[in-house]
Amino acid sequence: MKPTPYQSTVLSVPEKWNLLLAGGRGGGKSTAALLLVLRHVEKYGAAARPLIIRETHKAVQELEEQLDGLLTTAYGRGVRHNRAEHTFRLPNGAIVECGQLDGPNAYKKFQGRSFTLLAIDEFGLVRDRRWVDHLKSNLRAAEGIPLREVRTANPGGPLHALIHQNFIARSLAWHPYELAGETWVNC
Helix, strand or coil: CCCCHHHHHHHHCCCCCEEEEECCCCCCHHHHHHHHHHHHHHHHHHHCCEEEEECCHHHHHHHHHHHHHHHHHHHHHHCEEECCCCEEECCCCCEEEEEECCCHHHHHCCCCCCECEEEECCHHHCCCCHHHHHHHHHECCCCCCCCEEEEEECCCCCCHHHHHHHCHHHCCCCCCEEECCEEEEEC
């Protein structure tokens, strides 16, 4: 798969910075996030534990199918996809997990676990962002592995105003800025 120019630019942002991939539908944001996951698992191998979140189960399934195709293209038949657990075990030892996050009960299945990359797809549709904020405490890794959060968002949705105020209005696209002690880039 050849990344689009937009996706290539997203991939060029240093790993130490968090990303907000925002804009209209069909721009390749979700695919860019999955390409970031692919690069992460390839680079960090058995130490890589990405978590990809969407709010609804149906939406997670759709993204999981897209990820399955991407990982199978990259790793061939060595990918073990457990659909019941929503996990992918890769030949290099990396484990990618997909999950639903719609409230406190869903959060419990992630509580106390460690992930090296957090991708929140369709962040603007999340009804209660505090569960996403709680997930940030699960970002833990061995030294040398940058911890990163990637969020995608379309216009509209329950968090539209918050995304505009806290992210979009803070900086021009592709320029790093500080938010709550972290560096972010709007893509």
